[in-house]
Amino acid sequence: MRHLIRPLTTAARPFTSPHTYRRWAYLVIGGALLTPFATAALVLATLVTGTGTAQNPPGPAGWLLALALTLAALAATARIPGVATAQHQLARALLRGPLDRLPDTPPTPGARAALWLCLHTLTGMAVCLITMTGLTESALLAVAPLVGDPYTVSQGPFTLLGHGPLTPAQRLAGPLLGLALLAALTAAVALTGHLLSLPAPRLLGPSPARLLADAQARARTLAERNRLARELHDSLGHALSVVTLQAATAARLLDSDPEFARQALTHIADQARTATADLDHALGILREDTPAPTAPPPDLTDLDHLAATADHTGTPLHLTLNGDPRTVPALLSRETYRIAQQALTNALTHAPGHPLDLTLHITPRHLRLNARNPLPRRTPLTRRRTGGRGITGMQERAHLLGGTLTAGPDPGADPPHWTLDLTLNWKDTDTP
Incomplete structure (x- = not known):
């Protein structure tokens, strides 16, 4: 039928x-x-x-x-x-x-x-x-x-x-x-x-020319949105992770160690100001009528500040620096800093209190960044169940810069470690 x-x-x-x-x-x-x-x-x-x-x-x-x-x-x-x-x-x-x-x-x-x-x-x-x-x-x-x-x-x-x-x-x-x-x-x-x-x-x-121009414009817009998403994810995610840990520590030690709690609150205020500046920078890119930000975004010369911030959270960051970060091209320096910042954010989120070893080796045409931290035996209760975009964002940054980035557990380490390795090359030191 x-x-x-x-x-x-x-x-x-x-x-x-x-x-x-x-x-x-x-x-x-x-x-x-x-x-x-x-x-x-x-x-x-x-x-x-x-x-x-x-x-x-x-x-x-x-x-x-x-x-x-x-x-x-x-x-x-x-x-x-x-x-x-x-x-x-x-x-x-x-x-x-x-x-x-x-x-x-x-x-x-x-x-x-x-x-x-x-x-x-x-x-x-x-x-x-x-x-x-x-x-x-x-x-x-x-x-x-x-x-x-x-x-x-x-x-x-x-x-x-x-x-x-x-x-x-x-x-x-x-x-x-x-x-x-x-x-x-x-x-x-x-x-x-x-x-x-x-x-x-x-x-x-x-017309075909108009379709091609529109496709190129959409691709540029999508690339810009993805870049801003990575910027906000790395900067604000890092700031919020630090603020969360420092606030929890300050609340726990407010009675027993008020001086440490006071320092933690001071660092929370510093992180909030840094996050606000990063947010203003991102919004300034989105809004054409907003004046360009006067403060430059952080780069590899700010790694010492990043290490100091980590120490105040109870997660020590051991920084080993070989070479002069000022010789790294500006774009690569900023993006590598964001990758290092995201590596610290992941360590604060998934392995709080465990030390993070950050090694940066710089030559005139090459850099290698290695981040390594032990994995906790037991998943902490404070671990976030959402997100998961950090490693993807770091890999996207590395790919756009022509580099390679690998991240994952090191099966040969005892105790088990999480390792991130970034390699970048550039043609000359005069790259803007």
Whole structure:
């Protein structure tokens, strides 16, 4: 039973789909737009050729001239500012189809917009003519059993039932023929609308150059958003991890060691100010009207401050520095600092209280950063269950800089350790 219903459903789809009637209206609008252009062009063509009377009707030359004048007027109209946009919006609202899958970017006035306007109006005029003829004939066929003489219903003869008086069989067959004609008209309009929707993306959609420019702009925007997400994740995540640990320590030692609690609160205030500065820096990039931040973002020269911050959380950071961080290009220095900061944040989150060994080796064209901390035997209760973007963000930073980063447990260490290794190279020390 299902294999019989499915073909019937498919055959009835053009008659039940709202697309058919929206496209029908779109085509009729095209025919209405063509009417004044065609009328004016036909009048001019008859004046030029000296035809247009009952004794001298327009010949092939007159009709070709009228068609050429109509197309020229349509092409000129398509170049008026706003016409291409209106055609684009009207097609997206009524014609729809493949055009809906493209960005809502109207075409620029030009040859493609002119070609679409000509195609829309000429196809629409043809649909208007068959609509007027088909609907009239269908109505006359439907009322055939009710009238005695077809000439009392229309000014012309019944095309499908002949020119003579109707027989009883013709009167009974009239409504069936009218329904069949209406169905054929609807199917023809549905097919015409579907065929017209196929070239719409190429003629009404953005040009290939515009699509490429939009794709590049979206890629730049996405890359900038990802960079800002990494900045906020690393800076604010680190600050919040430090503040959380220091606040918990201050609360625990407030009575027994008030001096240490006071120092912890001082460091919490420092971290809050640092996080605010990083947030202002990120928001300044997002908002074009915001003045550029005066304070530069931290880089490898600030590793000593990072180590001091870690010590106040109860997680000692042992920093080993070989080489001069000032010789590292500025971009690489900032990004490497963020990776080191995220490594410390991970250690504070997953292994609080365990020491972190941070080793940075710098040569004129190369640096290597190694972070290593023991893994706790038992998962701490304060471990966060959400997140997990830290390592991914560090790997993205390393990849964008042309480096490599690996992170994971060291299976050969006893006790087990977590190890992060970053390698970066650059061509020369003059890289900005």
